[in-house]
Amino acid sequence: MAASPTRSISVNAEGTVKVTPDAVRMSATATVVAASNKEALAETAKAAAAVRAALLANGVAKTEIATQSITSYPEYSYTPDGGSKLIGYRASQSFVVTIKNAANAGAVVDAVVAAGGDNLQVNGVSPFVLDSDKATETARTTAVKKAKAKAASYAKLLGVKLGRVIYLDETSTPAAYPIYTATAKADSAGTVVDLGEQKVSVSVTVRWSIG
Numbered sequence: 001m002a003a004s005p006t007r008s009i010s011v012n013a014e015g016t017v018k019v020t021p022d023a024v025r026m027s028a029t030a031t032v033v034a035a036s037n038k039e040a041l042a043e044t045a046k047a048a049a050a051v052r053a054a055l056l057a058n059g060v061a062k063t064e065i066a067t068q069s070i071t072s073y074p075e076y077s078y079t080p081d082g083g084s085k086l087i088g089y090r091a092s093q094s095f096v097v098t099i100k101n102a103a104n105a106g107a108v109v110d111a112v113v114a115a116g117g118d119n120l121q122v123n124g125v126s127p128f129v130l131d132s133d134k135a136t137e138t139a140r141t142t143a144v145k146k147a148k149a150k151a152a153s154y155a156k157l158l159g160v161k162l163g164r165v166i167y168l169d170e171t172s173t174p175a176a177y178p179i180y181t182a183t184a185k186a187d188s189a190g191t192v193v194d195l196g197e198q199k200v201s202v203s204v205t206v207r208w209s210i211g
Contacts, residue, residue: 006166007209007210007211008166008167008208008209008210009155009158009160009207009208010167010205010207010208011150011151011154012147012203012204012205013143013144013146013150013203013206014143014201014202014203015139015140015141015142015143015144015145015146015201015202015204016139016142016199016200016201016202017135017138017139017142017199017201018197018198018199018200019129019132019135019197019198019199020195020196021102021127021128021130021195021196021198022100022102022129022131023098023099023100023128023129023130024098024099024102024105024126024127024128024195025096025097025098025099025125025128026095026096026099026105026108026109026112026122026124026125027068027094027095027096027097027123027124028094028095028097028112028116028120028121028122028123029093029094029120029123030044030048030092030120031044031047031090031091031092031093031119031120032047032090032092032119033075033087033089033090034088034089034091035088035089036088036089037072037089037091039089040072040088040089040090041072041091043091043119044072044092044093044119045093047093047116047119047120048093048095050116051095051112051115051116052095054108054111054112054116055097055108055112057111058104058107058108058111059101060097060098060099060108061100064097064100065095065097066096066097067094068095069093069094070091070094071091072089072092073089073090074086074088074089074090075088075089075090094123098130100130102195105125105127105193106190106191106192106193107190107191109122109125109191110190110191125193127193127194127195127198128198132200135200136200136202139172139200139201139202140170140172140202140204143170143202143203144204144206147204148206151208155208155210158210160210160211161210161211162208162209162210163208163209163210163211164208164209165206165207165208166207166208166209167207168204168205169204169205170202170204171203172200172201172203173200173202173203
């Protein structure tokens with residue numbers, strides 16, 4: 001004789017916490033056009049070294065500086081009749097940098113621009129939540145409390161009693177950080193990176209047996 005299926009109540013709930021980002025991610029590219037591949041790479045290396053030194057001097061740890069790509073290729077100018085002329089070789093080195101002291105991010109951007117000069121392009125500056133563990137725990141607690149309250153409400157309406165939890169599934173969704181393109185000059189007013197607020201959410205699906 002087949003066992004009777006377990007009766008249950010299943011509910012969904014979400015907990016959300018707003019947090020101020022505690023870090024900033026910056027992407028930048030040092031790029032130089034020169035007469036030869038060798039010269040372009042050498043000049044780009046100098047610009048990249050200056051950028052790297054500026055980052056280290058402004059409190060960014062070496063482990064937080066990562067080369068994303070190094071490229072070198074011929075660059076052409078194109079004429080209206082469809083022709084082309086070699087004007088040199090462009091070499092580039094791109095970096096992704098994590099600035100853990102978010103309050104200092106604007107000063108770091110300015111220092112990097114001053115060091116790289118016109119050979120540097122700031123591709124993006126984006127605040128993000130580096131350590132979301134505490135916020136996730138708070139959001140989880142809220143989500144579970146909401147789920148339990150909702151299940152208790154259904155049980156009361158249906159005239160049943162909640163039993164043990166027989167299923168739980170969680171989805172954590174830290175808010176994706178926005179990416180802002182940025183340009184700056186060393187002689188301009190100091191760059192300010194507005195951190196704003198971001199959401200850390202936890203969604204749960206919980207199933208209780210009922211009797």
